[in-house]
Amino acid sequence: MSKIRQNHDSRKANWVLAAVAVGVFLLIFLAARGTLNPVLTNSTVISALAPFQRAISWVEAKVNGAATFVWDVTMVYYQNNELREEVLALRQQNLQAEEYVAENIRLREMLHYKQSAVQFDLLPAKVIGRESATWTSVISVNRGTSDGVAVNMPVITEKGLVGVVTEVTPNAAQVQLLLDSRFSVGTLVQRSESRVAGIVQGNPSDAMLPQMINIPRNSDIVEGDTIVTSGFGGVFPKGLMVGSVASIKNDNGGLLDIAYLYTSVDFQRLEDVMIITASREAPPQPLIPPEQTPGTETDKAGNPINEGGK
Amino acid sequence: MKKFLAWLLFVILVYAFQSSFMPLFYFHGIGPDLLLLVTGSVGFLTDRNKGCFAGFLFGLFEDLASGTFLGINTFTKMIIGYVCGIFSKRVLNDSFGLPVVASVLNTVFSFIVIEIIMLLLGYSFDWLAHFQFKLAPLICYNLVFAWPVHCIVRWMWNKTSDM
Numbered sequence: 001m002s003k004i005r006q007n008h009d010s011r012k013a014n015w016v017l018a019a020v021a022v023g024v025f026l027l028i029f030l031a032a033r034g035t036l037n038p039v040l041t042n043s044t045v046i047s048a049l050a051p052f053q054r055a056i057s058w059v060e061a062k063v064n065g066a067a068t069f070v071w072d073v074t075m076v077y078y079q080n081n082e083l084r085e086e087v088l089a090l091r092q093q094n095l096q097a098e099e100y101v102a103e104n105i106r107l108r109e110m111l112h113y114k115q116s117a118v119q120f121d122l123l124p125a126k127v128i129g130r131e132s133a134t135w136t137s138v139i140s141v142n143r144g145t146s147d148g149v150a151v152n153m154p155v156i157t158e159k160g161l162v163g164v165v166t167e168v169t170p171n172a173a174q175v176q177l178l179l180d181s182r183f184s185v186g187t188l189v190q191r192s193e194s195r196v197a198g199i200v201q202g203n204p205s206d207a208m209l210p211q212m213i214n215i216p217r218n219s220d221i222v223e224g225d226t227i228v229t230s231g232f233g234g235v236f237p238k239g240l241m242v243g244s245v246a247s248i249k250n251d252n253g254g255l256l257d258i259a260y261l262y263t264s265v266d267f268q269r270l271e272d273v274m275i276i277t278a279s280r281e282a283p284p285q286p287l288i289p290p291e292q293t294p295g296t297e298t299d300k301a302g303n304p305i306n307e308g309g310k
Numbered sequence: 311m312k313k314f315l316a317w318l319l320f321v322i323l324v325y326a327f328q329s330s331f332m333p334l335f336y337f338h339g340i341g342p343d344l345l346l347l348v349t350g351s352v353g354f355l356t357d358r359n360k361g362c363f364a365g366f367l368f369g370l371f372e373d374l375a376s377g378t379f380l381g382i383n384t385f386t387k388m389i390i391g392y393v394c395g396i397f398s399k400r401v402l403n404d405s406f407g408l409p410v411v412a413s414v415l416n417t418v419f420s421f422i423v424i425e426i427i428m429l430l431l432g433y434s435f436d437w438l439a440h441f442q443f444k445l446a447p448l449i450c451y452n453l454v455f456a457w458p459v460h461c462i463v464r465w466m467w468n469k470t471s472d473m
Binding site for chain 1: 319322323325326329330331333334361362366371374375377379380381382385388389393429430431442
């Protein structure tokens with residue numbers, strides 16, 4: 001009897017639950033269309049929930065702050081590593097760019113000189129080596145016989161004389177510098193009222209100050225005078241800048257003077273040079289007609305023209 | 311009455327935790343549905359009538375608190391509570407697999423029912439995108455939280471059974 005009653009109650013409960021489910025299902029559609037106002041409004045639940053949400057939100061903010069801090073520190077670590085690598089790469093790039101800029105300036109100056117020095121056939125060359133023990137005396141350049149280079153060809157930069165080719169191979173050449181004690185070149189003072197001649201050669205006592213010898217004691221050479229090649233001897237063309245007089249000293253014999261020179265070329269920073277493969281006389285300056293003296297004008301037949309037609 | 315108030319406080323705390331703390335771990339705006347897991351666990355620990363009643367109350371509370379379509383969570387959760395309650399006497403409540411497997415089935419069922427109701431209400435959406443971007447992360451989250459939530463609910467049930 002009790003089992004039948006239990007089944008009956010269970011069936012009744014199922015029917016109630018089904019009715020509630022259907023009721024809730026319908027409630028969804030009624031609420032969605034706004035035709036139902038629930039007794040227990042959202043605001044009541046929300047206000048009851050608010051203190052708990054606020055408390056948990058505070059905890060969440062603290063946890064979030066701590067997590068963000070840890071995350072930030074980790075990110076900073078990785079970013080720092082990345083930035084270090086980037087800085088290294090940029091430094092390398094910057095260095096390369098500076099190198100290009102310097103090379104560009106040098107090549108521009110050389111090109112400018114090449115365009116102005118039309119009397120020379122110039123072959124650009126790069127310095128590829130220096131004698132490590134005596135680097136102030138000899139350099140190697142990346143041009144050789146295959147480029148038309150031969151022994152005794154003068155080597156210059158846009159600033160002046162560098163030296164002379166002494167050894168040549170097919171792809172490289174050795175250049176004896178102006179500073180070398182074995183080097184000598186005929187020179188003269190550029191100043192038009194002086195034109196004193198002498199021989200410039202390397203100075204064994206101070207490699208950076210070559211000396212000009214064979215200067216007569218009564219010559220008018222003074223400190224600051226510009227020294228250029230004289231063209232005597234046939235190896236070096238005339239007019240190449242050598243340097244300027246730094247000081248003048250009496251020779252041991254007392255009859256001659258010795259002038260010590262500041263070289264026009266900075267041998268410490270020698271990277272690009274030009275080899276003079278051929279030279280000829282400089283073209284004559286264009287003739288500029290002298291100013292006409294007033295009152296001396298003539299016509300085409302050579303008859304003087306009087307002013308006012310008289 | 312004490313028991314009711316204790317469960318009310320528990321549900322409020324769970325919902326506050328879900329709405330205020332869990333957004334920290336949301337994936338594309340999707341987080342775990344802790345009240346769904348609580349409903350399933352209550353169903354397993356009691357019977358179908360109590361499970362259904364708990365689902366009704368939890369769902370109603372969620373509807374009112376979240377401001378969604380009134381009745382939508384009430385309907386799904388009362389069915390879930392009822393179905394889980396059917397299995398209360400047929401499965402081992404302490405097993406790890408039960409709440410974990412049930413969480414997946416409950417999540418899929420709840421999601422599909424809500425999608426159907428939305429369609430009946432006249433809303434149109436991309437089913438595939440919803441499955442991919444809403445259901446999949448929801449299943450993952452509920453899988454992770456199923457066992458801890460079940461343990462907490464069981465502890466709560468044991469504590470309040472004496473009241």
